Amino acid sequence: xxxxxxxxxxxxxxxxxxxxxxxEQHMGHRAMYWYKQKAKKPPELMFVYSYEKLSIxxxxxxxxxxxxxxxxxxxxxxxALQPEDSALYLCASSRIQGxxxxxxxFGDGTRLSIL
Amino acid sequence: DAKTxxxxxxxxxxxxxxxxxCNHSTISGxxxxxxxxxxxxxxxxxxxxxxxxxxxxxMASLAIAEDRKSSxxxxxxATLRDAAVYYCILRATNTGNQFYFxxxxxxxxxx
Numbered sequence: 001x002x003x004x005x006x007x008x009x010x011x012x013x014x015x016x017x018x019x020x021x022x023x024e025q026h027m028g029h030r031a032m033y034w035y036k037q038k039a040k041k042p043p044e045l046m047f048v049y050s051y052e053k054l055s056i057x058x059x060x061x062x063x064x065x066x067x068x069x070x071x072x073x074x075x076x077x078x079x080a081l082q083p084e085d086s087a088l089y090l091c092a093s094s095r096i097q098g099x100x101x102x103x104x105x106f107g108d109g110t111r112l113s114i115l
Numbered sequence: 116d117a118k119t120x121x122x123x124x125x126x127x128x129x130x131x132x133x134x135x136x137c138n139h140s141t142i143s144g145x146x147x148x149x150x151x152x153x154x155x156x157x158x159x160x161x162x163x164x165x166x167x168x169x170x171x172x173x174m175a176s177l178a179i180a181e182d183r184k185s186s187x188x189x190x191x192x193a194t195l196r197d198a199a200v201y202y203c204i205l206r207a208t209n210t211g212n213q214f215y216f217x218x219x220x221x222x223x224x225x226x
Contacts, residue, residue: 106158
């Protein structure tokens, strides 16, 4: 069982819909991450939050809007997505950001399909 | 950016040791070497990490070359549950210590 919980597990949406992905952890971690993973490819970093503030945006299109309402929760708001945005979206957390000996804990992801 | 090179795929017989290699010739002195694995339909799972010395934990061992330009993840007795994609990652100070995944090695375990 993973300690990072992502909901929903699967999401199908049209290109004009607005939806949100949710990620939750109760390990007291203060860094949280969003990754995108296409089929048979490695995960790609999208956003990093440190102490509830956005610290890294890897040039992600504005149709993806992250939010960190508190230290346990991370959301990814989706609007006007394109079919190429269909992928597995992974959330991760670590104790703090910026220390290279810190492991990250990953959730099992939300599989997103854009019609 | 510090990068890693891994074989695309490897096979192992069940209950035999597996040595998964990784090259990271551009590693710098403060970069940690992390290994994760991803089982089908799951998120990546932490396996082990190290800096200079060899490391052991309940899942695996990590052997780091003396010049740190390569490392090897050792699974002592492969089981069918070890079939996964194994990622060798450099957590590099010049990239803000973020995880930039390489292409990984897909391990097949043969019964």
